[in-house]
Amino acid sequence: MPLTxxxxxxxxxxxxxxxxxxxxxxxxxxxxxxxxxxxQAELTQQFSNFLAIPNVAADPANLHKNAEFLVAQLQxxxxxxxxxxxxxxxxxxxxxxxxxxxxxxxxxxIVFYAHYDGQPVTPSEWDTGQxxxxxxxxxxxxxxxxxxxxxxDKAAIFxxxxxxxxxxxxxxxxxxxxxxxxxxxxxAGSAHLEQILMANRDLIHGDIWLVCDxxxxxxxxxxxxxxxxxxxxxxxxxxxxxxxxxSGHYGNWAPNPAMMLAQLLAGMKDANGHVLIPHFYxxxxxxxxxxxxxxxxxxxxxxxxxNEFVLGHxxxxxxxxxxxxxxxxxxxxxxxxxxxxxxxxxxxxxxATANLDLRLVVGxxxxxxxxxxxxxxRSQGYxxxxxxxxREQRLAHPKVAYIQAEGGEPASRTPMDLPIAxxxxxxxxxxxxxxxxxxxxxxxxxxxxxxxxxxxRTITVPIANHDDNQHAANxxxxxxxxxxxxxxxxxxxxxP
Amino acid sequence: MPLTxxxxxxxxxxxxxxxxxxxxxxxxxxxxxxxxxxxQAELTQQFSNFLAIPNVAADPANLHKNAEFLVAQLQxxxxxxxxxxxxxxxxxxxxxxxxxxxxxxxxxxIVFYAHYDGQPVTPSEWDTGQxxxxxxxxxxxxxxxxxxxxxxDKAAIFxxxxxxxxxxxxxxxxxxxxxxxxxxxxxAGSAHLEQILMANRDLIHGDIWLVCDxxxxxxxxxxxxxxxxxxxxxxxxxxxxxxxxxSGHYGNWAPNPAMMLAQLLAGMKDANGHVLIPHFYxxxxxxxxxxxxxxxxxxxxxxxxxNEFVLGHxxxxxxxxxxxxxxxxxxxxxxxxxxxxxxxxxxxxxxATANLDLRLVVGxxxxxxxxxxxxxxRSQGYxxxxxxxxREQRLAHPKVAYIQAEGGEPASRTPMDLPIAxxxxxxxxxxxxxxxxxxxxxxxxxxxxxxxxxxxRTITVPIANHDDNQHAANxxxxxxxxxxxxxxxxxxxxxP
Numbered sequence: 001m002p003l004t005x006x007x008x009x010x011x012x013x014x015x016x017x018x019x020x021x022x023x024x025x026x027x028x029x030x031x032x033x034x035x036x037x038x039x040q041a042e043l044t045q046q047f048s049n050f051l052a053i054p055n056v057a058a059d060p061a062n063l064h065k066n067a068e069f070l071v072a073q074l075q076x077x078x079x080x081x082x083x084x085x086x087x088x089x090x091x092x093x094x095x096x097x098x099x100x101x102x103x104x105x106x107x108x109x110i111v112f113y114a115h116y117d118g119q120p121v122t123p124s125e126w127d128t129g130q131x132x133x134x135x136x137x138x139x140x141x142x143x144x145x146x147x148x149x150x151x152x153d154k155a156a157i158f159x160x161x162x163x164x165x166x167x168x169x170x171x172x173x174x175x176x177x178x179x180x181x182x183x184x185x186x187x188a189g190s191a192h193l194e195q196i197l198m199a200n201r202d203l204i205h206g207d208i209w210l211v212c213d214x215x216x217x218x219x220x221x222x223x224x225x226x227x228x229x230x231x232x233x234x235x236x237x238x239x240x241x242x243x244x245x246x247s248g249h250y251g252n253w254a255p256n257p258a259m260m261l262a263q264l265l266a267g268m269k270d271a272n273g274h275v276l277i278p279h280f281y282x283x284x285x286x287x288x289x290x291x292x293x294x295x296x297x298x299x300x301x302x303x304x305x306x307n308e309f310v311l312g313h314x315x316x317x318x319x320x321x322x323x324x325x326x327x328x329x330x331x332x333x334x335x336x337x338x339x340x341x342x343x344x345x346x347x348x349x350x351x352a353t354a355n356l357d358l359r360l361v362v363g364x365x366x367x368x369x370x371x372x373x374x375x376x377x378r379s380q381g382y383x384x385x386x387x388x389x390x391r392e393q394r395l396a397h398p399k400v401a402y403i404q405a406e407g408g409e410p411a412s413r414t415p416m417d418l419p420i421a422x423x424x425x426x427x428x429x430x431x432x433x434x435x436x437x438x439x440x441x442x443x444x445x446x447x448x449x450x451x452x453x454x455x456x457r458t459i460t461v462p463i464a465n466h467d468d469n470q471h472a473a474n475x476x477x478x479x480x481x482x483x484x485x486x487x488x489x490x491x492x493x494x495x496p
Numbered sequence: 497m498p499l500t501x502x503x504x505x506x507x508x509x510x511x512x513x514x515x516x517x518x519x520x521x522x523x524x525x526x527x528x529x530x531x532x533x534x535x536q537a538e539l540t541q542q543f544s545n546f547l548a549i550p551n552v553a554a555d556p557a558n559l560h561k562n563a564e565f566l567v568a569q570l571q572x573x574x575x576x577x578x579x580x581x582x583x584x585x586x587x588x589x590x591x592x593x594x595x596x597x598x599x600x601x602x603x604x605x606i607v608f609y610a611h612y613d614g615q616p617v618t619p620s621e622w623d624t625g626q627x628x629x630x631x632x633x634x635x636x637x638x639x640x641x642x643x644x645x646x647x648x649d650k651a652a653i654f655x656x657x658x659x660x661x662x663x664x665x666x667x668x669x670x671x672x673x674x675x676x677x678x679x680x681x682x683x684a685g686s687a688h689l690e691q692i693l694m695a696n697r698d699l700i701h702g703d704i705w706l707v708c709d710x711x712x713x714x715x716x717x718x719x720x721x722x723x724x725x726x727x728x729x730x731x732x733x734x735x736x737x738x739x740x741x742x743s744g745h746y747g748n749w750a751p752n753p754a755m756m757l758a759q760l761l762a763g764m765k766d767a768n769g770h771v772l773i774p775h776f777y778x779x780x781x782x783x784x785x786x787x788x789x790x791x792x793x794x795x796x797x798x799x800x801x802x803n804e805f806v807l808g809h810x811x812x813x814x815x816x817x818x819x820x821x822x823x824x825x826x827x828x829x830x831x832x833x834x835x836x837x838x839x840x841x842x843x844x845x846x847x848a849t850a851n852l853d854l855r856l857v858v859g860x861x862x863x864x865x866x867x868x869x870x871x872x873x874r875s876q877g878y879x880x881x882x883x884x885x886x887r888e889q890r891l892a893h894p895k896v897a898y899i900q901a902e903g904g905e906p907a908s909r910t911p912m913d914l915p916i917a918x919x920x921x922x923x924x925x926x927x928x929x930x931x932x933x934x935x936x937x938x939x940x941x942x943x944x945x946x947x948x949x950x951x952x953r954t955i956t957v958p959i960a961n962h963d964d965n966q967h968a969a970n971x972x973x974x975x976x977x978x979x980x981x982x983x984x985x986x987x988x989x990x991x992p
Binding site: 119214215229231233235240241242243244245246247248249250251253254255256258259261262263265266267268269271273302305307309310311312313314315316321324325327329330331332333334335336337338339340344345346347348349352353354355357359391394395396397399400441442443444469470471472 | 615725729736737738739742744749750755763769803805810817821825826827834836837841842848855887895896937962965967
């Protein structure tokens with residue numbers, strides 16, 4: 001039978017009295033460990049049931065099912081809970097799951113953000129062929145659970161729910177108001193998150209938003225990240241002949257769009273991966289002394305990762321990965337022109353396309369960075385069009401590029417020396433020992449939108465293993481990360 | 497009822513006597529025109545029936561059906577005919593169709609080469625969805641027939657058969673022995689042609705091989721080509737991380753194979769398409785004065801083609817297309833890495849692949865040219881492997897390229913001033929007026945293999961329209977090219 005919010009308050013008040021006498025030694029992380037250790041099989045099964053509800057953007061009905069499941073879970077864990085949406089959104093828009101536990105005389109309000117949706121799946125690429133039939137496999141002698149969303153990001157949600165159970169079980173009282181904001185569109189670019197948040201501003205504010213997403217350090221040590229790179233995209237299409245030409249009859253006369261694209265892209269970076277596009281690094285807001293110190297103290301895992309990813313070299317002219325994540329980047333997500341391999345034909349392709357991913361840091365906004373790349377392409381002699389090029393445009397200009405610039409997400413960075421940051425660091429260190437502090441996450445989370453809407457700052461608290469194949473086939477969670485993560489969440493929920 | 501070879505000889509002898517008295521004015525091309533003009537509908541239907549027999553490498557049963565159909569056709573046209581093969585070939589190997597008409601007191605033997613197989617098809621790319629259900633469409637007020645093989649190369653075969661009918665109908669005697677060699681593996685690289693020819697050497701020799709393939713000039717004037725570029729291929733695979741990485745978490749640290757490939761390819765050519773690979777142009781056997789004169793007299797269609805193909809510029813630093821076809825070329829047939837367009841994801845791809853097409857001229861053999869490109873890749877810091885790279889190789893070398901070098905076809909060029917060349921030119925000019933003489937075809941035909949096996953030289957006699965979409969969807973033949981081609985074939989078969 002689900003606890004009501006009122007009943008929970010009563011239980012917590014009672015437990016508070018008991019705890020003072022008999023359980024004064026039990027810290028929130030210990031309570032989490034005491035709760036999960038004897039129940040790992042049962043909890044793993046419950047997590048598996050959650051993972052079995054498909055959570056991809058192409059399947060909005062099941063996304064809704066996830067959301068309704070989570071509302072029920074929150075209510076069963078003693079929270080007030082409901083679905084948030086905004087006026088005028090498409091009917092299929094996955095709602096935000098909202099939950100709240102009010103604490104009488106609370107010192108603060110902490111908001112826990114996570115997302116219940118996952119990246120798209122291509123079942124044939126999965127070992128099992130079934131991304132939503134979770135299975136357990138041993139990797140390096142440790143159990144992992146395989147399913148879409150296992151690491152990114154249902155683990156965080158399940159750890160928060162389990163932490164609530166553990167705290168209740170150990171009768172540990174809370175000192176903060178707790179809010180949960182669980183999004184359903186993160187992997188689809190959080191297209192409506194800000195709109196939904198703005199429509200529910202009185203429900204979402206907190207002294208801090210804890211963004212529970214992403215992986216812990218590659219050494220498996222807990223990290224805490226104070227910002228995220230932003231992101232912007234460009235799709236570039238270069239034109240060759242208007243139909244594929246025989247590469248014997250017309251080769252070395254008809255321009256080859258694949259070669260034109262190669263030459264255009266090649267000029268964007270030097271041999272060390274440094275971007276050569278003018279002004280690309282202009283405007284970066286430098287790290288402060290606290291952030292620089294934290295970065296200097298963070299472990300350097302480059303050699304371990306180089307071996308794990310089978311890389312013969314790395315970009316960055318000797319800079320470490322963690323340093324490089326504080327710089328903007330330019331990455332080719334894909335290139336295509338004509339056919340390769342067995343399907344290759346002796347022809348000159350009609351077009352060549354590249355998709356570029358531009359990661360941003362504080363001080364460089366999406367449109368500015370996109371424009372710098374567009375200006376560079378123009379400086380290479382290209383006529384730029386924002387719609388597919390017409391015959392007239394193609395005939396009139398030696399080189400034509402059709403560029404689609406998608407709206408991006410700005411970077412965000414919370415100062416490490418805020419008082420609330422000290423509370424968060426202290427709480428987590430009671431659970432996980434000395435933690436790693438990083439100024440910037442390499443990936444992108446819509447922190448900026450959250451901060452604008454909730455009028456607060458964000459700190460990212462990851463719990464997944466770094467080798468969880470997020471955004472790929474065979475996504476998984478190392479179960480130890482779930483138990484560790486539950487301790488971390490318990491420490492934060494019951495922060496003194 | 498089919499004519500037997502003996503009967504044909506009798507008919508030809510009789511017609512010879514008649515012709516001397518009553519049809520002395522009828523030239524072979526006139527005879528062809530007189531024959532086809534009143535029968536265009538009927539002949540088009542017959543050609544359509546031929547095109548309806550699928551002729552792709554993936555369907556050997558139907559290739560055999562084509563071959564058997566052609567043997568029957570040759571026999572019906574009074575020729576001796578059979579299928580040629582060689583010991584030890586795979587059972588599914590498409591045979592060579594061989595035919596012969598012996599002429600008592602023949603001045604020479606002329607061999608007509610063509611091929612009955614076509615390029616692979618992707619039905620969904622065709623307007624009709626059915627590459628082997630021929631249809632007639634009007635283009636610029638003229639009828640064309642659409643089907644795989646229409647232009648490349650069943651048109652030549654059908655024109656030869658129709659020319660035989662026309663000559664018989666007009667009782668025009670032959671002065672040469674005529675042989676037909678119709679291949680079934682040209683579009684699959686003529687893998688067994690030389691072997692089959694060598695196994696049947698007594699059946700294939702001639703004073704000249706007329707290779708009836710390819711398109712006439714873009715002005716629709718008849719051309720005659722004295723050689724063909726050779727061809728060699730390279731497939732290059734560059735390695736990134738061993739599984740796709742999140743481009744936010746690892747972008748600008750993990751090397752991107754698409755960027756590495758772009759930089760490698762970009763260095764192979766300058767902005768005018770001139771190849772920068774060392775020694776790429778070394779060893780070219782220059783054109784002689786007759787060939788240079790012919791080239792200077794050939795029409796320059798560049799501006800027309802530039803407009804037709806919708807090209808804003810052309811490579812070659814101002815050289816004309818026909819000049820450039822006498823140089824070796826490097827063309828990218830395709831590049832691929834990661835995904836583009838709607839399927840693009842924020843990841844660093846694991847590999848990047850390019851397929852290169854190297855066209856060759858006399859003096860540069862396939863292996864030499866492949867090696868020059870491989871040497872260049874090595875000079876750019878790449879470790880080269882001829883098998884998929886191992887984990888150890890990828891870790892040990894900053895840059896690794898897996899290169900597959902497929903066996904190629906050398907270039908070939910027949911001197912324009914051979915006596916037999918003069919006879920061929922004269923015969924065709926009785927049909928088509930002043931013709932265009934070109935030293936080299938841009939595309940590749942296995943001329944070198946034919947010349948080695950048959951101990952002869954080759955001259956290429958195209959009849960198809962240049963805009964026939966050969967090697968692509970919606971392949972077609974402008975029917976006027978079929979009627980003109982029949983005149984050309986009649987002139988050659990009945991060469992005085």
